[in-house]
Amino acid sequence: MQRLKQGESIMDTVLQQANAFQSELGVRDREKLDEYFTAIREVERRLVSGQEWARRPKPKVDAEAPADAPHTDMLNRFRLMCDMIHLALKTDSSRLITLLVGGALEVVTPIPGVHENWHALSHHGLDEEKLRQLKIVEIEQFKRLGELLGKLKGTTEGDSNLLDRTIVLFGSSMGNASSHDSRNLPVVVAGGGFRHGQHLAFDPSKHPPLCNLYAQFLQRLGADVNAFSTSTAASLPGFEMA
Numbered sequence: 001m002q003r004l005k006q007g008e009s010i011m012d013t014v015l016q017q018a019n020a021f022q023s024e025l026g027v028r029d030r031e032k033l034d035e036y037f038t039a040i041r042e043v044e045r046r047l048v049s050g051q052e053w054a055r056r057p058k059p060k061v062d063a064e065a066p067a068d069a070p071h072t073d074m075l076n077r078f079r080l081m082c083d084m085i086h087l088a089l090k091t092d093s094s095r096l097i098t099l100l101v102g103g104a105l106e107v108v109t110p111i112p113g114v115h116e117n118w119h120a121l122s123h124h125g126l127d128e129e130k131l132r133q134l135k136i137v138e139i140e141q142f143k144r145l146g147e148l149l150g151k152l153k154g155t156t157e158g159d160s161n162l163l164d165r166t167i168v169l170f171g172s173s174m175g176n177a178s179s180h181d182s183r184n185l186p187v188v189v190a191g192g193g194f195r196h197g198q199h200l201a202f203d204p205s206k207h208p209p210l211c212n213l214y215a216q217f218l219q220r221l222g223a224d225v226n227a228f229s230t231s232t233a234a235s236l237p238g239f240e241m242a
Contacts (some may be wrong), residue, residue, distance in 0.1 A: 001054050007047050044134060058091050074118060075111065075140050076100075082148035089162055090155055101141070111136060122177035145170055149190050167192035167217055175204075185210060192220060195242045202237075212236045 018040075022033060066083050069076040081099055088094045114121075114133045121137065124130035152163035171187035174180060180224060184204040190196065202208060213233035218225045220241075226234045 004047055004050050004054065007043075011044055011047070014040060040123060056067070056092075058093065061087060063087055073110070075144060078141060079144045079147065080113050082144055082151075086151045086155070086162075087150060089152070089166060112123065124178050126178070145180075145188075152191065163191040165191070166195055167194075167220065169217075172173070183207075189213070189239070192217075193242055194220075195240050198238070200236070200238045208236060213239065 015037075018033060018036065022030070025033060066087075069080055078101055081101075085097050085099065088097060113136050116130065116133055118134075118137055121130050121134040124134060149163060150166065152166055152168070153161055155162040157165055168190040170190075171185055171189065173185070174182055175184040175186065184202075184207060186210050187210065209230045209232055211229045212233050213236045215225060215228040215231045215233075216235045216239065218228060
């Protein structure tokens with residue numbers, strides 16, 4: 001609430017300064033200033049919305065505080081963060097969560113059959129032994145993602161469940177980490193009311209931009225947009241609502 005009040009104070013100062021020199025402007029500058037006022041009004045609307053959310057009673061959850069894990073135990077730390085994500089959404093403490101899972105520079109423990117660090121394994125150079133170990137690590141990683149999706153699915157919210165009301169995007173910034181290739185990215189989408197249970201594969205040399213999917217997400221969230229960044233369409237081919 002204190003941060004919201006500070007935001008209101010900043011808006012008041014900005015408006016006072018803008019009003020002070022408005023009469024000295026020409027027609028084109030007045031038009032530009034009007035666009036500025038419109039942007040300020042949108043910020044004010046968001047501040048009001050933020051106050052309403054801050055005052056709203058949050059659900060009570062019977063959950064123990066998660067126990068931390070050693071930084072070398074990347075997979076259990078990933079599970080810990082997934083538990084935190086579930087609790088944050090369940091208690092309506094946040095509506096938007098971003099988690100970066102970095103490749104460990106130490107040996108990922110404890111995973112039988114893995115004796116090199118995650119980052120080194122990602123630069124496999126098609127070495128069969130490194131690929132074998134990397135597969136083990138990534139399977140374990142997906143198991144923990146599956147646990148998160150299961151918890152969201154098992155959490156009732158209104159007449160639905162938390163997974164159906166949450167868009168979950170899981171992916172990588174590289175299509176081939178071994179060569180730092182950022183094309184043909186692997187992406188998993190769950191929840192959000194979309195039609196799932198399918199694998200959409202595109203021509204690696206002529207694939208749609210990932211931003212098409214982001215534009216589709218924004219529309220699903222109620223934003224009045226037809227494009228986002230480098231998108232060429234407002235949806236990803238074959239990816240539809242359930």
